[in-house]
Amino acid sequence: KQEVTQIPAALSVPEGENLVLNCSFTDSAIYNLQWFRQDPGKGLTSLLLIQSSQREQTSGRLNASLDKSSGRSTLYIAASQPGDSATYLCAVRGSNAGNNRKLIWGLGTSLAVNP
Amino acid sequence: ETGVTQTPRHLVMGMTNKKSLKCEQHLGHNAMYWYKQSAKKPLELMFVYNFKEQTENNSVPSRFSPECPNSSHLFLHLHTLQPEDSALYLCASSQDFAQPWATNEKLFFGSGTQLSVL
Numbered sequence: 001k002q003e004v005t006q007i008p009a010a011l012s013v014p015e016g017e018n019l020v021l022n023c024s025f026t027d028s029a030i031y032n033l034q035w036f037r038q039d040p041g042k043g044l045t046s047l048l049l050i051q052s053s054q055r056e057q058t059s060g061r062l063n064a065s066l067d068k069s070s071g072r073s074t075l076y077i078a079a080s081q082p083g084d085s086a087t088y089l090c091a092v093r094g095s096n097a098g099n100n101r102k103l104i105w106g107l108g109t110s111l112a113v114n115p
Numbered sequence: 116e117t118g119v120t121q122t123p124r125h126l127v128m129g130m131t132n133k134k135s136l137k138c139e140q141h142l143g144h145n146a147m148y149w150y151k152q153s154a155k156k157p158l159e160l161m162f163v164y165n166f167k168e169q170t171e172n173n174s175v176p177s178r179f180s181p182e183c184p185n186s187s188h189l190f191l192h193l194h195t196l197q198p199e200d201s202a203l204y205l206c207a208s209s210q211d212f213a214q215p216w217a218t219n220e221k222l223f224f225g226s227g228t229q230l231s232v233l
Contacts, residue, residue, distance in 0.1 A: 004157070034221075043117065043205055043224030089158075102171075103222075105157040 002027045006090055006106035013080055014114050021075040021109045023090030028068050031095040035064050035075050038087045038108070047088075048075070052095065080113045087111070118142040121206050121225035128196065129233050136191040136228045138206030147189040148222070149181060150205040158205070164189060165211065196232045203227045 003026045013019055023033070032051045036044040048057045048064040050073070056065040063076040077084055087110045091103040119140045128134050140147065149161040163171035164183040178200075180192040189206055206225040 041203070041227070041229060043119070043121075043207075043226045044222070045117065045224070046221045049221060091158075102160060103158075107155070107157055 002030075002092060002094055002104045004090055004092055004104050004106040006088075006109050008109060009107065010110040010112075012112040012114065015080060015082060017080050017113075018076070018078050019080055019111075021077070021088050021090075021111070023073040023075070023106055025071045025073075025092045025104070027094065028071050029095045030068060031093045033064075033066055033073050033090065033092045034103070035062075035073075036089045036091065038089060040086075044089065077111075080111075082113050082115050085111055085113050117223045117225065119206060119208055119223050119225035121204075121228055123228060124226065125229045125231075127231045127233065128193070130196060130198070132196075133192070133194040135193065136204055136206075136230075138189040138191075138225055140187055140189075140206075140208040140223070140225075142208055142223060144208040144223070145186050145211045146209045147183060147186070148207040148209075149189065149191050150207060152203040152205055152227070153201075162191075193230075196230075198232050201230055201232045203229050 005024045007022045030052055034049045035047045037047050038044045050057045050064055050066045052068055061078040066073045087108040089108040090106040093103050122137045146165045148163050151159045151161055160173050161175045162181045167183050178195050182190040205227045207222045209222050
């Protein structure tokens with residue numbers, strides 16, 4: 001059964017720092033992995049989607065990497081800003097039969113960027 | 116603005132009440148989803164509708180009753196809820212649940228309904 005873990009659960013950094021959020025998954029048979037952002041009391045916004053054949057995806061100051069064999073993904077945020085403060089969630093979609101269409105979610109990393 | 120609108124934003128109801136949550140998407144998508152988000156738990160997929168047909172029901176109690184009259188609207192009817200049902204209920208849509216392998220496959224979420232059951 002796929003399990004997704006995100007470490008750390010919470011992170012507080014000063015503005016301007018580069019930071020890395022981690023996501024690990026137990027079953028490497030995934031189809032893709034997505035990173036989402038959630039602001040307090042709000043819905044989720046998709047940030048980056050990495051197919052299993054890809055190593056990384058970039059969007060602006062965000063870079064997500066994927067190492068399927070080791071069951072790990074990282075979200076790199078460059079030059080962090082207070083507006084980046086949010087919870088970041090990782091979700092994987094399996095490639096095996098059965099539950100392969102469902103997204104399995106992590107609990108998220110709550111990020112606070114202090115001015 | 117994600118193109119997915121949920122109402123109401125907040126809802127407080129007693130255990131004997133009946134209420135409905137509404138979701139509307141303006142993205143031309145064919146698949147719509149209900150998720151439950153509780154504190155300290157991963158998102159839980161509740162229901163999936165694809166082309167107005169329910170394709171997933173993840174063992175959700177019958178006190179939650181979904182309705183999808185067309186591809187743009189999704190409802191979640193609530194009755195005789197329990198306090199443990201208090202959570203953020205999120206609606207999402209995607210182009211087509213039957214084809215999740217598309218490289219541009221993404222979920223678009225509404226802002227959610229924060230539900231408190233007293």
